[in-house]
Amino acid sequence: MVEHDPEQVTIIPPAGPIRVLCLDDEPSVLKVLRRTLGFAGMEVSLFDCGEQALQTLAQQDYEVIISDMRMPEMDGVEFLTKARQIAPQSQRILLSGYADMDSTIAAINEGGIHNFLQKPWQNEALIHVIKDAAEKYRLKQYNSELQTAISSQNEQLKVLNGNLEELVEKRTAQIRTVLRQLETANKREQDEHKATVELLYNFINANPYIDADMAKQIANLSGLIAQKLGLGDKVVQLTKMAGYLAQVGLLAMDPVLYDKPLEQLSSEQRKLFFTHPATAQLMLMPAQHLSDVGEAIYHQFEKYNGQGIPKGLKGKQIPIGAQILAAARDYVENLLKNQGDKETRRGHALEIIKMYSGSFYHPKVVLALEQAIHADMSTTNQVGSMNIINAQALKSGMELGLAIHSHKGIMLLPKGHIFTDATVAKLQQLEMQKPTPFRILIKT
Template sequence: MTEATMNKPIVETRPENAPLKLLLLDDEEDIINALKRLLRNNYEIIPFNKGDEALAYLQENHVDIIMSDMRMPKMDGAEFLAHAREIIPNAIRLLLTGYSDMDSTVKAINDGGVYTYISKPWNNQDLKLTLEKASDHYLLKKEAKRLNEEVAKANKELEIFNQSLELKVIQRTSALQASTKKLKNTLQTQKELFFDVLDMMSATIEYRTGFSAGHSKRIAIQCKAVAKKLELDEAQCRRIYLCALLHEIGTVGLSDDLLQENSIGSGKLEDLLITHPMIGAEILGKVKRFASLTDNILHQNENIDGTGSPAHLSGDNIPVGARIIRIVKDFDFLIAGKTNAKRMSIANAYAWMKERADVWYDRKILKTFIDLLGNREAVDGEMEFSIGVEALKPGDKLLEDLILNNGNVMLKAGQEINSVMITKLKEYERRHNTKVTLFIA
């Protein structure tokens, strides 16, 4: 294979809604035919029995996924996939292999950049599921590349801004550049690509709103725990987690004036509550993979009695994810909201929300959430707790800095709590007639 051949660009011409192109290589025609029957409804199949012919095709045509047998005459799967990687490095590569080929399989993984291997004989459902995951991984890589290019373009536009702009703009530009650099470094690992994209979107929300790092993730984790406690299926729990993680994505379209408003019940705050879910739903609706999240984002401020916005839905007509997000995010705002000048103690927040059960909030979900936060031992799986000093125990670890009303940091994130700290916190509450809220795992 010449250097000119290796460097020749392969242009993708697949229409947007067309199935992914899957190249199959196996020297046994029966296996090729079996795979074609199994996969033809979901992929555009391009079959080959000889490795050199498959490589010649790849030099002139784009494919999305390549699946090769390991044991073949003249050129085995490891060698073929290594050559294929040079021609189309972005394609997903999979290997069909027997248990006796593990040494060769390791070589294929190292030299050919194999996404995963499939043991022969295969289970049809397992093979289809593996290909579905590989397809998702491939499409997410493309989406991440697009987002990365957009961020790079935005950076270039930012560079031409006049250096005399106000300090606030300069600081935001610097933060965006730092976020972009962090994203590029993360994308280079080519691991957990989907969650890398979510991390970027969450960081954008936190940057735009000014919330502390981890704010969106805490709400998402708590929402997922509530959904699990309500015995929703795993797919719903995952969807609700993603919706909660991105529930404030619409704030990127709001003015600074609205975002800085901190007067509960003011007209400006009402405008914010109505507007940002609609913007967020519109943004996510433009991304095919996120389209299923739009309902929970759009209806997060509906009231259970039908007086909310934007559609005045009531009761079970409000998506269950939206009902969960409403409760968890309102509680977080009451006890720790950055723009809330009248933060409440946890006990007062519980009481305030219970008064609005069956008016703003779903009573069953509210009780489930309160019970969940109050019984740490009963929680199964990942969870972040919002607690008062009275619930703190030696050995607890802080997830966020404990910042006092005067702006001083009393305890740093990651510190392990001991009995001396608990005593000092109780004394601080008594002396200043206040209640402290902490976030722990």
Template sequence: MNETLNILLVDDEPNILMALRRLLMDEDFGVLTAESGRVALDLLRETPDVGVIVSDQRMPGMTGVEFLEQARGLVPDALRILLTGYADMEATIAAINRGGAYRYLTKPWDDQVLLMTLREAVTQVRLRRENDRLTQIVNRQNEELRQWNGRLKSRVLEQTAEIRKKNEELRTKNSRLKANYRDTIGALSGLLEMRAPHMRNHARNVCALAMGVAAAMDLPEEGREELQVAALLHDIGEIGTPDALLRRRAEDLHGEELFTYLQHTVRGQMAIDAITDLRGAGLLIRHHHEHFDGGGYPDALQGSAIPLGSRIIALADFIDRNLPRHDERAADLVLIQLQPHLGSRFDTSLYPYFDTVVREHYGPPVNAQGMVPRLAQPAELYCGMVLNEDLFSSTGLLLLSRNAVLDDQAIAAIHRYHELDPFRRGIAVLTPR
């Protein structure tokens, strides 16, 4: 579990490599450096035990994305991290799609964030290697059981107990990997929303509405997971849309501007198509602006030809975009505004499910009766408090949604976020009288 593991740092600036070496000198992993992508590739051929690769994006001769794409073929199991500037969003997406990037960090980096990211990456590589080792053990022991069956009953029972233990460890580690996958999707969604502050928390609201409807309709688990990813990433195609168009309503666009905007659903599908497990979600993203009467885009699908998940996201997207926020009657008003579009733009059969879910999601906090609002510091939080507002970091990332009931895990996470990016004001909560 704690075998020697090397990380490879790639940057064309020697002073940056020296700074990174100093930062990492006390860590429990080896550090290798290279001043270009080609030198790094040669090093990977000679040192295949590299577990983590950190590469700058802007390098002469070979960009970080190009290097990570080739490095993926040499050490496919290594986690790849891209160092990039805020302006390199296209490079970031390319690193995820082509280079299989695990994370990206912005330059200049924060030392503590960089250290935490590298430690987590090293831990994950070690867990994965341990996972592989345990799998080999399980396979070998299963073969031994087949050979010893009938001769060493006591030995069989002993090995069965060991196998169960190892399988439980594997399930735990696989659950952790799956949770990391969900967290990555959520983080990417939050990053996309930072581009348009007026739509902050939009994707999470759409996801919450869609998942509430999916639960009410008792959709299969596999379909719910696909819907969840699509709802969180439904606007990913807007990355390629000019800011000037995003600030205007689609109804006010014409000609070439309208055509450019309407392509964001196709771009959204294409952005994640390279990831096999996300292709189903990509199809839902493509069609979430189709109209039930066939008047939508990009393919003018009609009725049941539109995927059910796309029809659900379409309704949720409309509701959250048109919600009259800061109005106590918000849920009632947006549902009234929705009704003229039923049967033409939206699937009428979905309305009863949304009626209940919308009132629950945008209504008063759960169990808020008898509670009073206040601003609390992280050290004052305790279990049972309810968030009275969405909780954002000082840099604008959504951390927890309104109505969340605080437990030990949530409070620990808030303390961790506060250490990384201290809150500028108190946390809006509801507390018992």
């Protein structure tokens, strides 16, 4: 159990006008920048000399640095490179009226620019880029201050935070390596998502602190809700995959964050816990064909009324996959917490979801959830008639009707697998090591 200092430290996210440093040798450009950014409520410092700008940068903090490319005494590459050394966290934006690819590449490699705009720019685009850059700067600053506060409050959390980044990088690198291997092997079949999802689901299943059966329930229910909403087969499958992988980001975290109920975590631990959807999206990034799945997982804690996280999206702004996942996840979690027989637990769990229809959840999603719950869920994964046999009765060419798992829950063969002589022999060998024969469902 983690002990807590009763004196809590409150960290307030950075606020106030965005601070921007602008460097350009043309007075007319600086005048336009002052007027445009000033009207947008930003604090602007203007310079036509690179050395003076660097001296000021060493004394004051700026969230965004904007520089022209072509200047007589110090060009944009040299200035941004030095600015990066002085204020590495500041976001750097390059302006240029020339289509100079070599200089742009040098600015990216040496100056570490975060964005590039050509002159003449559109004011709306410039303001959008600056606001986005400032948000990234403030988020990094806020996270840094939060980590410092956590470390000073609790020694155990200090150790946790110190190891978390290394743990995330290590486990994310492992999963990315596997995903890249799958991507390479399946370039000709980009629509075959199933192998990727089953592989990651096996990682979840092998973790003793994560309830893989709950993930399976969320996935099946998400697919049924999507069907009831009349979404296409592709969307139904992607939504189901998001249900399977909703918790995959937890694999990159210390088990102390998820081996006990959320209400038993400290406020700092809960903040770290709710970063797992972003970690999941990062893990899935190499698998481009799963981008919609990653998007649904990333936004799974948004609320219909706009009071959720991480972006505070509202209504139709929230991806439909995320809205379905949120309702299915919360229903299954409530179902597993409730007491009583199956029908009683279903009723109580559903009532909780219906209570927040229109605030936390889309009313149409809640209605589809209710319809899905009353559907015959036991037949959703079966097609046609089945025969149940053991491995000794298997023959090459038979089609597997239901996935086969080991006694630890690890998937051995997926549903739909067509047996070959090799897989028959391997399964028969495994069956010889079991105390009881396999029960294998074969399509007829």
